[in-house]
Amino acid sequence: MGILSSNVIQMLLVLLLSLLLHLNPSLAYSLKNCCIEYSENPLADVSVDCSNRKLGVVPDDIPRDASSVRLYFNQLQWINRDDFGCLSELRFLDLSGNQIAHVDDGSFIHLRVLTTLKMNQNKLTKLTGNLFQGLSNLTVLGLENNNIHFIHSLAFRFLSSLQTVMLGANQLQQMSDIQPILQLPHLQNLSLRENQFTFFQSKDLLLNEPSGLKVLDVSENKFENFSITTSVFPRLEKLDLSECGQDPGLKWDVPDKRLLCNITHLYFCATLIPFQELQKVLQSLDSLMHLRLNYMEKWIKKGLLATVCEIPTLRKLDLFYNHVANLSSKLVTCSQLTHLDVSHTYMSELPKGSIGRMHQLRSLNVGTNFFTKVPDDIKNLSFLEFLSLENNLISKLGCEDFRNTTHLKELYMGNNHISNLDSCAFENLNDLKVLDMSGNLLWTFGGAFKICLQKLEFLDLSKNFVSLLDKGDFQGLRSLKYLDVASNNIRRVTHQAFDGLDNLGRLKVSLPLEFENKFRELQQLENLTVYFNIDSSFKSPHPYHNEAFYHLKSLKVFTLICEVDHFGFPLDVPMQMFQAMKHLEAFTAENVYIAAPDPSTFQSNTQLKNLTIRYTDLSGLDPELFLPIPHLQVLDLSNSKLKSLDFLIQADLSALRWLALSNNELTVINETVFQSLPALTYLDLDNNPFTCDCANAGFIQWVKNNNQTQIVNAYQYVCSFLVAEQGSKLLDFDIQSCWMDIxxxxxxxxxxxxxxxxxxxxxxxxxxxxxxxxxxxxxxxxxxxxxxxxxxAHCYDAFISYNVHDEDWVYKEMLPALEGEQGWKLCLHHRDFQPGKPIIDNITDAIYGSRKTICVISQRYLQSEWCSREIQMASFRLFDEQKDVLILLFLEDIPAQQLSPFYRIRKLVKRHTYLSWPQAGQHTGVFWQNVGRALQTGDAPTETADILTGPAGC
Incomplete structure (x- = not known):
């Protein structure tokens, strides 16, 4: 029964633990070869990263509730049937970049909810009939860059939900190889790029019914012909024939337009196809809307664009990566286009009239070319909504450049050579929402943002040469939500520089230290990133340089980054700067603080959830810093010279879930520190100089055994001390010898x-x-x-035990009566003890050398140490020999209550013979006769001996 009860209890405990794990699917802990990706949502799916770790086998400690596992770029060679047997909740699995050459049949049988499987860049050679057994919910399968040359006819029978198959860069040669794939009921996307096909002929595909395929990529195959003569792809919408063909060129064989009547996207990139065949292709597609012609200079020069522009349904044309002189002039008749991309084409100009007739054009990309000014034809594109002129050589924007593009919504002018702006540059862009002017040579804004651009929401002016942010520079941008003016060249910011930005929600700005209150008007600002410029000329900050932040009442995310070179200094940020930020949720300071912040810094920021302080000396950190922020969930103190974590014990961080302490100076960690962090699930201690000795034994055991906190990459932590342990792994240290727990x-x-x-x-x-x-x-x-x-034999008739104060009575009364009159031989300590012999030995010899012991008891006798020992010894002999060897002689009447402390005497008085001198009175002769009679008694036991003298109550 006991064994049965024990087993039942164990089963109940296991069941309870399983329920707890099920209720908390994101339960994190340290893995030997992986880490669990942190999520702010504690109920989020568990995502495990095992990539780039030189793994030879699938780790056996992947959490059973993992929904996503990344195992790419390892050294896996073989997938065993049991490798994923416990991962029944897995939905995403990436095994790319390994050396997998074999997969046991049924290896994925337990992954019934898996939707994405990637096995790209491996060494698979064949797909067996039961390889994908169990993957009935798989929708995406990636098998690119393998050596697959054989596909079993039943390999895809289990993949009833499959929609996307990537089989590029393999060794497939026959169309029959892909027949099992095309029979999938929900297939929409198939990539067969870079295989060994020499023919693509639909007649080789013996399908029971037409495929529902919508996207087909057969690029980088050396086709001799592309033949669609049967209705196998009635729903095909996108076809990629890039880098296809071989000499003398790809032959297009589609005799009936209706066979590809739904093609809307067609891609040719460096395709080897005769000019006439390409014309045939374009003329046979009545529904084409998006055409891509990359690296097709030869046929473009020959006049291919004339045929292209005759396609009435064409709306989007990509001509990037073509080096053709006067390319734009060949587009004159393409008036039906709505999207045109001629980037990376080495153009330096667009001749007038080349695109001016494209009145329906909505998007134009002429980036990464050699334009020195905005092309004139752009002025006529009144319906243009997207324009990219980035990465050109434009040095100036004129008032007429965007005169008629009044519907423009996005304009990208980054990385040009524009040095200044006229106030009229954007005056007609009343609908513009996104403007990128980053990476130019701007040294002034020229009033370009004071009046116009009323609807602008995103403005990037970073990496320019503007040194002054002046009053009213942005006063016309009433709708602006995002502004980036970060630059190392800003030297001055005047008062009300950001006046007018009433709706600004996010600001990135570089500021000198000699600025005053600049943000008073930014009442709606929620996200602020400040880069402080410090160079060799820096001496000390302006005494009021922090007052600029005192009015940011709506701020939620605040980032301070000090860009310090080797001549610079960190800043000192006073606590008053945060007093107005009642809604602050995240604060980051990098290379900002001289030392640990004042404990009262965040006393007004009770909503703070994310705190990052890096590149600072926090060795003197006061734990009271965290007391005003009880809701803190993320704390990053990396690169901060921390030597101890004791501050965490006193800090109130009960809500903390994410803690980063990498690149510090932690050598020994007391695991009890983390008892004060009950919600902690993610801990990063990478790159600390750990000591591998018994001082870290508790921490090592905690890392291995705790089932809540994941210590990221803990099994890769390296020992720095002791010398003998340098280079070895911290968790490999043998802690068993440390368990003589002091x-x-x-x-x-x-x-x-x-x-x-x-x-x-x-x-x-x-x-x-x-x-x-x-x-x-x-x-x-x-x-x-x-x-x-x-x-x-006995030497004496009796040993006399008495106190020295009773010596006169012994000599005057006892000796004359017993030795003189009765002739008894008595032993007295002053007369008969052997000189030089230990007194205790003399007492013992005297007692055992005499037939009897007479104890002369008085008040002083009871108080004497040696007398006490003598009567104890005599009573011991009494009990040992069980003979009547002890005679008690009371010189004084001693009440029973006074004898109580002397328990043994009181007991002897009650049970053995005793005599009382005071009761003898005038009859001393009778008294001594009684003593003599006591000396004459034999060796019989004394338990029943009569009391000779004295009251029975003593």
């Missing part, structure tokens, strides 16, 4: 000491006499045994 030993020792002390006190108070008697009884037994062996 604390436990101290507990046991102190417990034993307390128990012994209590026991000793008890014995001393209640049993001290019994213990003493027992000890001396043992000595008496040894002595008596020794005497018996020697057979020694």
């Amino acid at each position: 604390g436990f030993l101290c507990f046991i020792s102190s417990t034993c000491l307390v128990v012994v002390t209590l026991l000793s006190s008890f014995i001393y108070h209640f049993l001290r006499w019994q213990i003493t008697y027992a000890f001396h009884l043992f000595l008496a037994f040894l002595y008596d045994s020794k005497k018996r062996k020697k057979g020694a």
Whole structure:
């Protein structure tokens, strides 16, 4: 019954643990070869990253509730049937970039909810019939860059939900190889790029019914012909024939336009196809809307664009990566286009009229070319909404450049050579929402943002040469939500520089340290990133440089980054700067603080959830810094010279879930520190100089055994100390030798000491006499045994035990009566003890050398240490020999209550013969006769002996 009950209890405990794990699917802990990706949502799916770790096998400690596992770029060679047997909740699995050459049949049978499987860049050669067994919910399968040359006819029978198959860069040669794939009921996207096909002929595909395929990529195959003569792809919309063909060129064989009647996207990139065949292709597609012609200069020069522009349905044309002189002039007749991309084409100009007729054009990309000005034809594109002129050589924007593009919504002018702006540059862009002017040579804004651009929401002016942000520079941007003016060249910011930005929500700005209050008007600002410029000319900050932040009442995200070179200094940020930021949720400071912030810094920021302080000396951190921010969830103190984590014990961080302490100076960690962090699930301690000795034994055990906190990459932590352990892994240190727990030993020792002390006190108070008697009884037994062996006879009739103060009575009364009149031989210590012999030995010899012992008891006798020992010894002999060897003679009347402390005497008085001198009165002769009669008694036991003298109550 006991064993049964124990088993039932164990089963209940296991069931309870399983329920707890099920209720908290994101339960994190340290993995040997992986890490669990942190999520702010504690109920989020568990995503595990095992990439780039030189793994030879699938780790066996991947959490069972993982929904996503990334195992790419490792050294896996073989997938076993049991590798993923416990991962029944897995939905995403990436095995790319390994050396997998074999997969056991049924290896994925337990992954019934898996939707994405990537096995790109491996060494697979064939797909067996049961390889994908169990993957009934898989929708995406990636098998690119393998050596697959054989596909079993039943390989895809289990993949009833598959929509996307990527089989590029393999060794497939026959169309029959892909027939099992095309029979998938939900297939929409198929990539067969870079295989060994030489023919693509639909007649080789013996399908039971037409495929529902919508996207087909057969690029980088050396086709001799592309033949669609049967209705196998009635729903095909996108076809990629890039880098296809071989000499003398790809032959297009689609005799009936209806066979590809739904093609809307067609891609040709460096395709080897005769000019006439390409014309045939373009003329046979009546529904084409998006055409891509990359690296097709030869046919473009020959006049291919004339055919292209005749396609009435064409709306989007990509001509990037074509080096053709006067390319734009060949587009004159393409008036039907709505999207045109001629980037990376080495153009330096667009001749007037080349695109001017494209009145329907909505998007134009002429980036990464050699334009020195905005092309004139752009002025006529009144319906243009997207324009990219980035990465050109434009040096100036004129007032007429965007005169008629009044519907423009996005304009990208980044990385040009524009040095200044006229106030009229954007005056007609009333609908513009996104403007990118980053990476130019702007040294002034020229009033371009003071009046116009009323609908602009995004403005990037970063990496320019503007040195002054002046009053009213942005006053016309009433709708602006994002502004980036970060630049190392800003030297001055005047008062009200950001006036007018009433709706600005996010600002990135570089500021000098000599600025005053600049942000008073930014009442709606929620996200602010400030880069402080410090160079060799820096001496000290302006005394009021922090007042600029005192009015940011809506701020939620605040980032301070000090860009310090080797001549610079960190800043000192006063706590007053945060007083107005009542809604602050995230604060980041990099290379900002001289030392640990004042403990009162965040006293007004009770909503703070994310705190990052890096590149600072926090060795003197006061734990009271965290007391005003009880809701803190993320704390990053990396690169901060921390030597101890004791501050975490005193800080109130009960809500903390993410803690980063990498690149510090932590050598020893007390695992009890983390008991003060009950919600912690993610801990980063990478690159600390750990000591590998017993001082870290508790931490090592905690890392291995705790089931809540994941210590990221813990199994890769390296020992820095001791010298003998340098280079070895921290978690490989043998802690078994450390488990002579000093604390436990101290507990046991102190417990034993307390128990012994209590026991000793008890014995001393209640049993001290019994213990003493027992000890001396043992000595008496040894002595008596020794005497018996020697057979020694008694030397005296009686040993007289008395106190020195009663010596006169002994000499005047006792000796004359007993020795003089009755002739007894008595032993007296002053007369008969052997000189030089230990007194205790003399007493023992005297008692055991006499037939009897007479104890002359008085008040002083009871107070004498030696007299007490003599009567104890005599009573021990009494109990040892069980003979009447003891005579008690009371010189004084002693009440019973005074005898109580002398428990043994009181007991002897009650049970043995005794005589009372005071009661003898005038009859001393009778008294001495009684004494003599007591000396004459034999060796019989005395338990029933009559009391000779004295009251029975004594």
